[in-house]
């Protein structure tokens with residue numbers, strides 16, 4: 001670390017303009033859309049790893065617009081490509097061939113695991129997951145579909161139903177055919193077993209779930225390899241091999257939701273499922289795909305996507321539009337040039353080491369988990385009882401914000417910090433973030 005904790009000073013001025021924006025928003029935008037911080041931060045501009053709020057305060061952003069700003073704010077290459085495309089043509093519709101979309105489809109086939117070679121572009125992760133379920137049902141002819149507990153899958157009726165966290169569900173339980181199997185949340189094992197001796201019983205139980213909750217003929221399962229909103233739950237090495245084997249045995253397909261973990265975020269590989277050695281039948285992606293331009297993609301084998309051809313007609317008005325696909329092509333180029341999976345692995349190791357040092361120092365941290373630049377710390381009042389430290393997390397948010405660092409939150413229990421800087425981060429950014437976290441944890445621990 002470059003500084004001692006006591007050297008990190010409070011930097012943020014009162015944010016009155018941000019507050020006025022938040023007040024207006026509260027009046028005219030659905031109040032269920034929640035905001036971080038007691039005094040919300042209205043971001044006015046960004047550059048690289050930094051953002052500035054409406055009052056001119058500068059923050060180092062270690063949440064990246066919920067893992068979406070994959071290569072930093074206002075990257076000149078992406079801004080240029082969007083501006084050039086906007087000046088030419090922004091929209092044509094999928095009724096006509098689109099060069100950028102065809103180029104991006106080819107690129108996606110190149111960087112995704114073997115066999116995935118046909119894309120359907122949409123505008124969000126929600127739509128990408130909707131299309132994945134539809135494709136799975138058309139291909140298999142089966143209806144029953146499984147999600148993992150603690151999943152977050154989107155904001156439509158179907159994807160909210162697939163979201164296995166009551167905190168995000170509302171009354172969306174009527175999308176039929178969705179069942180839930182256990183995820184390997186080893187820190188809080190649903191079976192109360194020990195990882196050393198459990199035989200990954202949670203994954204094995206998927207077969208019981210298929211036999212007892214479904215018709216026994218299933219369309220598939222959708223899994224986030226590392227659950228994002230769920231708080232970066234990271235299953236053991238054999239988990240997805242077991243799940244994939246069972247889903248295929250009962251007629252279904254294995255779908256990897258790479259909305260958060262894709263595009264090198266977890267280091268070493270372009271897509272996170274590769275850490276588990278499983279080749280998905282379908283993969284969904286969004287967020288980091290275009291550095292903030294709204295976009296989603298459902299990629300699969302032609303054998304699967306061709307099934308939709310015979311049944312009905314298909315379009316997405318905006319899906320694959322020239323502007324979003326220009327942004328995505330430029331984003332992937334920047335990732336390849338500046339922040340590929342090897343860079344993320346290196347930066348991720350640095351961040352992880354720093355967080356593990358904080359674990360040694362602060363008993364408030366119950367577990368550090370994740371891969372690459374997708375790291376989480378789960379906060380507990382006591383390491384024995386593992387009682388969730390929710391108020392302490394809120395306090396940590398205020399302490400880090402006051403020192404100019406933005407971080408994320410997650411987990412069903414609301415006690416997990418998500419740390420996910422843009423992948424173009426360097427050693428200095430990580431050292432600075434760790435310093436701010438260090439002094440902020442010290443302040444929270446002292447106040448208990």
Ligand SMILES: Cc1ncc(COP(=O)(O)O)c(C=O)c1O
Pocket residue numbers: 123124125126127129152153154155224228229257258259260286287
């Ligand atoms: C894993 C995962 N899947 C799907 C979605 C839905 O994506 P979107 O909000 O773009 O619709 C999200 C959003 O956070 C997500 O984290």
